[in-house]
Amino acid sequence: MNRRASSLIAVRDGADEQANRYLTYYDQQWECWFLPNHSSSGSYEEDKTKLIGYMTSEFKIPSDAFDVKFVGTSTSTKWSTEHQEERTYDYRLYLASVTHLPESWRTDGEFQVGSKRCRWMTVDDMIADPKINDINHDVIHMLKDSI
Numbered sequence: 001m002n003r004r005a006s007s008l009i010a011v012r013d014g015a016d017e018q019a020n021r022y023l024t025y026y027d028q029q030w031e032c033w034f035l036p037n038h039s040s041s042g043s044y045e046e047d048k049t050k051l052i053g054y055m056t057s058e059f060k061i062p063s064d065a066f067d068v069k070f071v072g073t074s075t076s077t078k079w080s081t082e083h084q085e086e087r088t089y090d091y092r093l094y095l096a097s098v099t100h101l102p103e104s105w106r107t108d109g110e111f112q113v114g115s116k117r118c119r120w121m122t123v124d125d126m127i128a129d130p131k132i133n134d135i136n137h138d139v140i141h142m143l144k145d146s147i
Contacts, residue, residue, distance in 0.1 A: 002080075003088045005040035007047055009055060009068070010143055011096040013105075013120050019097070021120035022143070023059070025113075030082060032131050033121065035139065040092050044070050051094060059113050066098045071146050076138040091139065093146055 011023035024033040038054045040047055048068055056063050071093040080087045104111050110119045123144045126132045133140065 002083075002085060003090065005090045005092075007038050007040045007051055007092040007094060008139060009036040009051055009094050009096050010071070010147055011036060011055070011059075011066070011098060013101065014098065021122050024119055024121045024126075026117040030135065032135050033119070033126075033129065034136070035143070040090070044092070047092060048094065055096065058116065059118075060102070061098060065100045066096045068094050068096045071095050074138070074142045078138060081135065089138075091142060093142055095147055
């Protein structure tokens with residue numbers, strides 16, 4: 001059985017408690033919307049530093065425009081439809097609150113960030129999407145239960 005360590009970043013559409021949408025990007029290979037994610041590495045502090053670099057380079061958010069905090073962990077074993085095998089995922093969930101959203105991100109539809117197709121989704125939006133719910137039911141519920 002394959003085991004994967006994955007860090008998920010729940011990027012909220014604002015820094016206040018009322019912000020209830022999360023940044024997702026469309027993964028062409030999976031043909032599905034995902035939270036930004038990266039392979040976990042080292043301690044939580046090392047991982048957090050790596051994630052900040054990832055968000056800055058891949059999603060063009062200046063490092064001084066968002067705060068990242070560790071939320072929790074979860075382990076899930078599920079069938080990988082892409083790899084046709086059972087995999088165990090050790091998730092680390094982080095919350096990123098953006099203090100200054102770029103103007104192009106202030107939309108209810110899709111928007112482009114570099115090479116990434118993005119959109120904001122609520123947890124309910126994710127649950128209602130059959131593809132997301134099928135592939136990442138565990139991730140959606142971790143997000144819902146933890147934040």
